[in-house]
Amino acid sequence: MKETKVLLDLDEMPKKWYNILADLPEPLPPPLDPKTREPVKPEMLEVIFPKELIRQEVSQERYIRIPEEVREAYFQIGRPTPLYRARRLERYLNTPAKIYYKREDVSFAGSHKPNTAIAQAYYNVKEGVERLTTETGAGQWGTALSLAGALFGIDVTVFMVAISYHQKPYRRIIMELYGADVVPSPSDRTEYGRKVREENPDHPGSLGIAISEAIEMAVKDEKTKYSLGSVLNHVLLHQTVIGQEVLLQLEKIDVTPDVMIGCVGGGSNFAGFAYPMLGKKLRGELDEVRFLAVEPKSCPTLTEGKYEYDFGDTAGMTPLLKMYTLGHDFVPSPIHAGGLRYHGDAPSLCLLHHLGYIDAVAYDQLQTFEAGKIFTKAEGLVPAPETTHAIRAAIDIARECKRTGEEKVIVFNLSGHGLLDLQGYADYLAGKLKP
Numbered sequence: 531m532k533e534t535k536v537l538l539d540l541d542e543m544p545k546k547w548y549n550i551l552a553d554l555p556e557p558l559p560p561p562l563d564p565k566t567r568e569p570v571k572p573e574m575l576e577v578i579f580p581k582e583l584i585r586q587e588v589s590q591e592r593y594i595r596i597p598e599e600v601r602e603a604y605f606q607i608g609r610p611t612p613l614y615r616a617r618r619l620e621r622y623l624n625t626p627a628k629i630y631y632k633r634e635d636v637s638f639a640g641s642h643k644p645n646t647a648i649a650q651a652y653y654n655v656k657e658g659v660e661r662l663t664t665e666t667g668a669g670q671w672g673t674a675l676s677l678a679g680a681l682f683g684i685d686v687t688v689f690m691v692a693i694s695y696h697q698k699p700y701r702r703i704i705m706e707l708y709g710a711d712v713v714p715s716p717s718d719r720t721e722y723g724r725k726v727r728e729e730n731p732d733h734p735g736s737l738g739i740a741i742s743e744a745i746e747m748a749v750k751d752e753k754t755k756y757s758l759g760s761v762l763n764h765v766l767l768h769q770t771v772i773g774q775e776v777l778l779q780l781e782k783i784d785v786t787p788d789v790m791i792g793c794v795g796g797g798s799n800f801a802g803f804a805y806p807m808l809g810k811k812l813r814g815e816l817d818e819v820r821f822l823a824v825e826p827k828s829c830p831t832l833t834e835g836k837y838e839y840d841f842g843d844t845a846g847m848t849p850l851l852k853m854y855t856l857g858h859d860f861v862p863s864p865i866h867a868g869g870l871r872y873h874g875d876a877p878s879l880c881l882l883h884h885l886g887y888i889d890a891v892a893y894d895q896l897q898t899f900e901a902g903k904i905f906t907k908a909e910g911l912v913p914a915p916e917t918t919h920a921i922r923a924a925i926d927i928a929r930e931c932k933r934t935g936e937e938k939v940i941v942f943n944l945s946g947h948g949l950l951d952l953q954g955y956a957d958y959l960a961g962k963l964k965p
Contacts, residue, residue, distance in 0.1 A: 534614065534615045534617060535612055535613075535614055535615070536612060536613040536614075536615075536779040536780075536782055536783055537610070537612050537779075538610035538775055538778060538779060539610075540605060540610070542610065542775075542778055543601060543604065543605065543609055543610045543771070543775070544596065544770070544771045544774040544775065545595065545596055545601070546593035546594060546595050546596060547593065547594045547596055547767045547768055547770050547771065548592065548593060548767070548770040548773070548774060548805060548806050548809060549586075549589060549590070549591055549592055549593065549594060549763070549767050549770075550766070550770075550801070550805045550808065550809055550812075550878055551589070551590055551763060551878065552590055552591060552592035553592065553809045553812040553813055554812070554878065554881065554882075555812060555885060555887075556881070556885070558763075558852075558877055558878055558881055559839075559852035559877065559881070561849035561850060561851055561877075562839060562849060562850040563849060563850075564841070564846065564849065564850050567850075570849045572584050572585075572587070572588050575587070577748075577749050578745060578748050578749060578755055578756040579755060579756065580653045580654050580656070580657040580659060580755060581657065582653045582656070582657070583650065583653050583764045584764075586763070586764040586767055587762060587763045587764045588763075589763075592809075594767065596649075596771075597652060599652055600648055600649050600652050603648045603652075603678075603681055603682075604644075604645070604648065604771065606681075607637045607638045607639075607644050607648075607677070608636045608637050608638070609637075609645075609771065609775075610775050611632065611633050611634055611636050611637075611772075611775065612632075612633050612636075612779075613630055613631070613632050613633070613775075613776060613779040613780070613941075614630065614631050614633060614909075615628065615629070615630055616629040616630065616631055616908070616909055618908040618909055618910075619904070619905060619908040619909055619925075619928075620928070621908075622904065622907075622908045623925065623928045623929060623932065624932055625928040625929065625931050625932040626931055626932065626935060626936065626937045627927065627928040627931040627932075627936070627937065627938045627939070627940055628785075628937070628938070628939045628940065629924055629928060629940045629941075629942075630780075630785070630787075630939070630940070630941045630942075631924075631941070631942050631943070631944045632772060632775070632776055632779075632803060632941070632942075632943050632944060633911075633944050634772060634799070634943060634944060634945050634946065635911070635913070635914070635917075635944055635945075635946050635947035637674075638677055639670065639673040639674040639677050639704075640670065640673070640914075640946055640947045640949070640950070641670040641673075641674065641799075641914065641945055641946030641947070642769060642772060642798070642799045642802060642803075642943070642945045642946065643670050643671045643673070643674030643675075643759060643798075643946075644674040644677055644678060645768050645769050645771050645772065645802065646674075646759065646764075646765045646768035646769055646798065647671070647674035647675040647677065647678035647757070647759070648677075648678045648681065648682075649768045650662070650675070650678065650757045650765075650768075651675070651678035651679055651681065651682040651684055651757075652678075652682055654684060654755050654757070655682045655683065655684050658753075659684065659753060659754070659755045660684065660685060660753040660754070661684065661685040661686070661687065661751070661753060661754040661755075662675060662679060662684055662685070662686050662687070662754070662755055662756070662757045663686075663687045663688075663689070663744040663745075663747045663748045663754060663755075663756050663757070664686070664687075664688055664689070664744050664756065664757045664758065664759065665688070665689045665690075665691070665715065665737055665740030665741045665743070665744045665759075666688050666689070666690050666691070666694070666701075666740070666759070667691050667694055667737050667740075667795065667869045667870075667871055667872070668694050668698060668701070668866075668867065668869040668914070668915070668916065668951070669690060669694055669698050669701025669702065669704075669705070669950070670701075670869055670914070670916075670946050671759030671760070671869070672688035672690055672701070672705050672710070672712065673701055673704050673705055673708070674759070675688065675710075675757055675759070676688065676704070676705040676706075676708035676709065676710035677708050679708065679709060679710060680708045680709050685709070685711075686705075686708075686709070686710040686711070687710065687711045687713065687744075687747065688705055688710050688711070688712045688713065689713050689714075689715040689717065689719075689723075689740040689743045689744050690702065690705075690712055690713065690714055690715060690740070691714075691715055691734070691735040691736060691737060691739075691740050691871070692714045692715055692716065692733065692734055692735035693734040693735055693864040694735075695712070695714040695715075695735075696714070697864075697866065697953060697954075698950060698951065698953070700950045701950050704950075713743075714735070715735045715739055715740040715743050716733050716735055716739050716743065717743060719743065719747065720742075720743040720746045720747060721746065722739070722742045722743055722746055722844075722845045723739070723742075723743045726739055733861075734861070734864050736844060736860075736861050736862065736871065736872075736873075737795075737796075737871060737872045737873075738841075738842075738843050738844035738845075738858055738859070738860075738872070738873055739843075739844045739845075741758075741842060741843035741844070741848070742843040742844050742845035742847055744756055745843065745847050745848065746845075746847065749847075759796070759798065760795060760796025760797055760798040760872070760876065761796040761797060761798070761842060761851075761853075761872075761874070761875070761876045761877075762876070763876075763877075763878060765798050765876075766797065766798055766801040766802060766805065766876055766878065766879075768802075769798050769799065769801060769802020769803075770801070770802050770805055770806055771802070772799075772802040772803045772943065773802055773803050773804060773805055773806035773807060774806045776803065776806070776807070776941065777806050777807060777810075780941070785939055786816075786817070786819070786939065787807070787819055787939045787940070787941040788819065788820065788938040788939045788940065789819070789820040789821075789822055789927060789938060789939075789940050789941070790803065790804045790807060790819060790820070790821050790822070790941050790942070791822045791824060791920045791923050791924055791927075791940065791941070791942040791943070792804060792822075792823060792824070792920050792942065792943040792945065793823075793824050793825070793867075793870060793916045793917060793918075793919040793920045793943075793945060794823040794824060794825050794831075794832065794870070794875060794879070794890070795825070795829075795867075795869045795870035795871065795872050795916065796872050796874070796875060796876060797823075797875045797876030797878075797879040798876070799916075799943055799945040800823050800879065800943070801876060801878070801879055802943075803943035803945075804821050804888075804943075807819060807821075808821055808882070808887065808888075811887070812887070820889060821887065821888045821889065822888075822889050822890070822891065822923055823879070823883065823888055823889065823890045823891075824890070824891055824892070824893065824919040824920050824922065824923045825870060825890065825891075825892050825919065826862075826865055826867055826870050826871075826892060826893065826894070826895065826898070826919065827892045827893060827894045827965070828862050828863045828865050828871075828894070828895070829856065829860075829862040829865075829870055829871050829872065829873070830856070830892045831854050831855065831856055831872070831873065831874060831875050832854050832875060832880070832883055832890035832892075833890050833891065833892045834856070834892075835853075835854035835855050835856045835873075835874070835875075836854065836855060837852070837853070837854050837880060837884050838852070838853075838855065839851065839852050840853065840855040840857065840858050840873075840874060841858040842858070842874060843858065844858055844859055846858065851874065851877050852877055852880070852881070853874045853875050853876070853877050853880040854874065854875050854880045854883065854884075855873055855874040855875075856873045856874075857873060858873055858874070859873075860873040865895050865915075866895060866899075866915040866951060866953070866954030866957075866963075867895065867898070867914075867915035867916045867918070867919065869914075869916045869946075870916050870919065891923055893919055893922050893923075894965035895915070895954075895958075895963060895964075895965060896958070896963060896964075896965050897922055898915065898918040898919050898921075898922045899915070899918060899954065899955065899958035899963060900922075900958075901918050901919075901921040901922035901925050902915070902917075902918035902921060902948065902955065902958075903955070903958070903959075904921075904925065905918070905921045905925075911944070911947065912947055912948040912949055912952075912955070913944060913946070913947065913948050914945065914946035914947055914948040914951055915948060915951050915954050916945060916946060917943075917944055917945045917946055917948070918948075920942040920943060920944075920945070921942065921944075923942070924940050924942045927940055928940060
């Protein structure tokens, strides 16, 4: 029964982050200055990011050392995290497939997000920054950065997408308990927020708008920097503690996956989970493994977006990034999986999808909440609405294995718990949820 729960010792917690830029099959298209269309020089980013994070953003090193202070904080909030065999789910589905899930819901913030929040807070404090601004969709990222701010003694202001601010009040309360200032976006705190509110006082908000507000606040104060929870290389880099632990855990039980699955909003949890394994494939060290990114049909970036340069925010304040995008002014419907309501995706993930190394599929929220209910009943854990997208894909593949008799090994990232998202489940159970 050792496959039911696979743990790691503290000494096996990664000492370095993995940087997939060192193994990409072709160079990543650089960020562009929207005025000149020339590649952005790293020093131009210093107004919003500390120097060390900029260095990591452009680094071509395969591995970057994790500071001991960061590793200690990782341990404090629950790393290394366990890998579980979903035996009860397998029996429920009556499938020959073996299903495993990495539990990133065990952190204090309830998701994978502290893996980068802690690192970002640490580097900002080291460079004398006094306040961080950020955006959050469903609240997982805002919660994680608020936690990191409390751990390292730095103030945090969170612009929370308005629809999630009202749908998920308990996320806001946790952020405030950690000491953060939480503001519904669009807000009256920034020029851009006031402009959006004037045009539509009932605007539900979007991650693109919240990013614009957070950046605007950061650039106006030299003691304030901006912190991003997904998309950029340094963010994905920090998340690879997940995938490196998975590699060791699977080696412990002598298991090689056939498919690795993660939900995708901006790409950080999927990349953190899958990149270390994908890196082995890119280096020719691994046989065929399928990597599957799952997104909502209401925000189908990888499955329906265009692969082109676009702004990362709605106001057009960021450099242009080459990514799959629905357009920086796209406003997705107010689904409960707020962390997946983003118009673009991480450039490295988009390049790998474009080159055929990563597959993508989309589901509506009736399909994903059904999967969440099945998983809760079978495994006893309530997954976040975002995570239910990965679970839906895992269930569909397992059911296909039942039909064909294949004994595939399916591994997915349980990126967060849904204990603060019960309104979405209540709407689903009451038949009030729309696709």
